Amino acid sequence: MDGTLEKMYVAPSPHIRDKHTTQRIMADVLIALLPAAAAAVYFYGASALLLMAASVAAAVLAEYVWQKANRQRVTVSDLSAAVTGLLLAFNMPASAPVWMPVIGAVFAIIIVKQLFGGLGHNFINPALAARGALMASWPSHMTSFVMPGADAVSSATPLGMIKEGAGTFADVTARFSLTDVLTGRIPGCLGEVSAVLLLAGGIYLIARKVIQPRIPVAMLGSMIVMLWIFGGEGGLFSASAYAVLYQVACGGAVLGAVFMATDYATTPVTPVGQWIFGAGAGVLAVIIRLLGTYPEGVSYAILLMNVAAPLIEKLTRPTPFGVQKPAGKKAGGSAA
Amino acid sequence: MGAFSDGLARGRHEFPKNAKNSFVFMCFFSQFTFFSLTYVFFYYIVYPIKHFYGKQVWKLKSLTFSGGIHPLAEQDWKAATKASPLRVFAPASVVIPMRQHLGRPCAPCVKPGDEVLLGQMIGEPASPRDVPVHASVSGKVVAVEERPHVTAGMMLAVVIENDGQDKPDPSIQPRSAAEVEALRPEQLRDIIRDAGIVGMGGAEFPTHLKLDVKGKVDYLLINGAECEPSLTGDHRQMLENGDLVVKGAVLLMRACGAKECVIGIEGKPDAAEAIQKAAEGAREVRVLQLKVKYPQGAEKMLIASVTGRKVPAGGLPAAVGCVVDNVSTAVAVAEAVYEGAPLTRRSVTVNGAVGQPGNLLLRIGTTFRDAVNFCGGFVGTPQKIISGGPMMGTAVAEPDVPVTKGGSGITVFNQITDPVTVEGNCLRCGRCVEACPLQLTPQAISEAYLAERLDLCGELRADLCMKCGCCTFVCPAKRHLSQTVDLAKRALAAQGRR
Structure with a gap:
């Protein structure tokens, strides 16, 4: 026995680790997305399922092939590619042809993620960047929405109807009530249909400590404030609570706040920075919705904040324990 | 705001339909405004308020610090040993290294063949800043040679064969209460130095140097946190030798001139009660x-939790009027002053993959192998043996290293719980930033170090890291964060020396 005791493993401390792993975090995100995915299949049928399957498969395959071709360690088992694929599918209307999410997923994984160094190194959200690329390339496919149900009657989204001036706000709410909007009985992208199920997924993520509530709360909160101030038809502060809630529940706001704006790689790591990021995304989303040409501003708002994330992070870096001045002013002096 | 509401007043339906340029302009302009406002908000509102209230209001918060971690239930092995009383153990032979403090090694003053007595000085200190080493058993010196050491690789050591008699050295003479009462602070510090007492929490810094504070000392803090998972030696000391802890604390107060003493205990209601009872007279x-949270027992964290004061970056606790000593150090001081006994034994928790995990009161110089065999031997084949606990302990290269004055535990793993050799990509999830008790950004420091940007590491204050390991513990990508930050810290120190 003693003979076998001589050689020991030696490693620097700590010698124990927490049980969180990248794979577990990504699996939790997929689980949190499942209720909304199920709702999409319920409302839009097999075409939704086909789009999601194609998108996830293309994303995973793109990552696998890229890493094999470049002789990198294959990391598809960490499930991050699957998350990107599913989120991309959530950004597609049910009527989109099946080749579109495939092209989008390849763009997201190879151009946006792998070319910049893979997981954690992309500077903008891959799924949103792919959505932007598809929107610019095939705008008609990306904006032709259908009503839930098997007969696939095409229709504009509630936000689109408001934007187009197809009727007053009352006309729109008469067609789609707030309950319809919350549960998902409206035309829209696969993932933005059911605000309630998306929020349930968000609560699951917060309970599992995968995300902190800072960004979703700040983003939805600032959207509510902005819509309350500027969203009414009769000047400042004229928006009713009903109208504000209706507009927040519509479109990609909840999907964006819970699943897109909380993407680790493209948001600040500092707690204060996360509040600012969320608030900024909310403000930008409302500005784009009200003043821009698109009915929907969440995805561009998040992309713009993604680009600003490194700056926010730098400004909000915590002051180390026992350091008197803000860390920025100490720069250089300590290194010398 | 004017332009904004004008745009609204015109009505959004009138806004040019194909206004791509103004759309892009709006986005950039609003971002620019947004960031200017953020900057102004922080520098003129948030920072001044924080600066003003930081000193007065925020120190009233509960007794803890920000950041830190909770080890998983299955990793915290305290439950296995906290009920096991300290058992006295003296092995057949001891290996006493000549360096057991932060400083220069001692010169051995015995040679093979000499008979030594318990408590006899066997290593002479190199200077008054260093502390001597004493024989922890009586018996015959069989060798004076290089032996394995926990941190120093190989180190000159005196090997003594125990005759089992524990014949005390004649210099060990107890002092009466009146004699102790008459001792002046500098006499107390000399007694503490000559007894070879160092920080027994693990740092091994000579205690007499720590007590020699030039300025005013408000608090002497006795560290009974013992936040390291798997260690319970201090817990047992407080339960069984509470009176010695309090006596030692009072002596330490006198030696450093502190006006008030706080014994900080993390959780452990039974120990707190025992010490409370022992402290009734004082x-x-x-x-x-x-609050129970790792690393509550880190010096800076303890001071922050108890007093709300923050030790300045790069400064010593004395800068905020505090001196911190470990519970075991207090016991050693009480024994040195009242009994005249030098430091020859300490409490050690033997935990993990061993037959009967427990707490030992063992002689300095006992090898890990002897201690583990006394506790029922190894279970399975040991893979990793740690001096100390699993968060901050040092993995030793072989089981024949001796326990030194700062060795608070022996933790044995018979399977590698940390098999991750391949680091995943950083997700930038921010868990390490939230866990760092010193509010560093481990992920950014690590990234800067790997990119060979030592200047950035300095800017991010890698030099402040205390290597508590919280960042590595929480990292889901299993990156070696605290290890990389430590490398950056060492590189910065080396750069500073040049």
Whole structure:
């Protein structure tokens, strides 16, 4: 026995680790997305399922092939590619042809993620960047929405109807009530249909400590404030609570706040920075919705904040324990 | 705001339909405004308020610090040993290294063949800043040679064969209460130095140097946190030798000139109660129960939790009027002053993959192998043996290293719980930033170090890291964060020396 005791493993401390792993975090995100995915299949049928399957498969395959071709360690088992694929599918209307999410997923994984160094190194959200690329390339496919149900009657989204001036706000709410909007009985992208199920997924993520509530709360909160101030038809502060809630529940706001704006790689790591990021995304989303040409501003708002994330992070870096001045002013002096 | 509401007043339906340029402009303009406002908000509102209230209001918060971690239930092995009383153990032979403090090694003053007595000085200190080493058993010196050492690789050591008699050295003479009462602070510090007492929490810094504070000392803090998972030696000391802890605390107060003493205990209601009872006679000694969180027992964290004061970056606790000593150090001081006994034994928790995990009161110089065999031997084949606990302990290269004055535990793993050799990509999830008790950004420091940007590491204050390991513990990508930050810290120190 003693003979076998001589050689020991030696490693620097700590010698124990927490049980969180990248794979577990990504699996939790997929689980949190499942209720909304199920709702999409319920409302839009097999075409939704086909789009999601194609998108996830293309994303995973793109990552696998890229890493094999470049002789990198294959990391598809960490499930991050699957998350990107599913989120991309959530950004597609049910009527989109099946080749579109495939092209989008390849763009997201190879151009946006792998070319910049893979997981954690992309500077903008891959799924949103792919959505932007598809929107610019095939705008008609990306904006032709259908009503839930098997007969696939095409229709504009509630936000689109408001934007187009197809009727007053009352006309729109008469067609789609707030309950319809919350549960998902409206035309829209696969993932933005059911605000309630998306929020349930968000609560699951917060309970599992995968995300902190800072960004979703700040983003939805600032959207509510902005819509309350500027969203009414009769000047400042004229928006009713009903109208504000209706507009927040519509479109990609909840999907964006819970699943897109909380993407680790493209948001600040500092707690204060996360509040600012969320608030900024909310403000930008409302500005784009009200003043821009698109009915929907969440995805561009998040992309713009993604680009600003490194700056926010730098400004909000915590002051180390026992350091008197803000860390920025100490720069250089300590290194010398 | 004017332009904004004008745009609204015109009505959004009138807004040019194909206004791509103004759309892009709006986005950039609003971002620019947004960031200017953020900057102004922080520098003129948030920072001044924080600066003003930081000193007065925020120190009233509960007894803890920000950041830190909770080890998983299955990793915290305290339950296995906290009920096991300290068992006295003296092995057949001891290996006493000549360096057991932060400083220069001692020169051996015995040679093979000499008979030595328990408590006899066997290693002479190199200077008054260093502390001597004493024989922890009586018997015959069989060798003076290089032996494995926990941190130093190989180190000159005196090997003594125990005759089992424990014949005390004649210099060990107890002092009466009146004699102790008459001792002046500098005499107390000399007694503490000559007894070879160092920080027994693990740092091994000579205690007499720490007590020699030039300025005013408000608090002497006795560290009974023992936040390291798997260690319970201090817990047992407080339960079984509470009176010695309090006596030692009072002596330490006198030696450093502190006006008040706080014994900080993390959780452990039974220990807090025992110390409270022991401290009834001493009015200036207070017992505080702190929140259970690792690393509550780190010096800076303890001071912050108890007093709300922050030790300045790069400064010593004395800068905020505090001196911190470990519970075991207090016991050693009480024994040195009242009994005249030098430091020859300490409490050690033997935990993990061993037959009967427990707490030992063992002689300095006992090898890990002897201690583990006394506790029922190894279970399975040991893979990793740690001096100390699993968060901050040092993995030793072989089981024949001796326990030194700062060795608080022996933790044995018979399977590698940390098999991750391949680091995943950083997700930038921010868990390490939230866990760092010193509010560093481990992920950014690590990234800067790997990119060979030592200047950035300095800017991010890698030099402040205390290597508590919280960042590595929480990292889901299993990156070696605290290890990389430590490398950056060492590189910065080397750069500073050049």
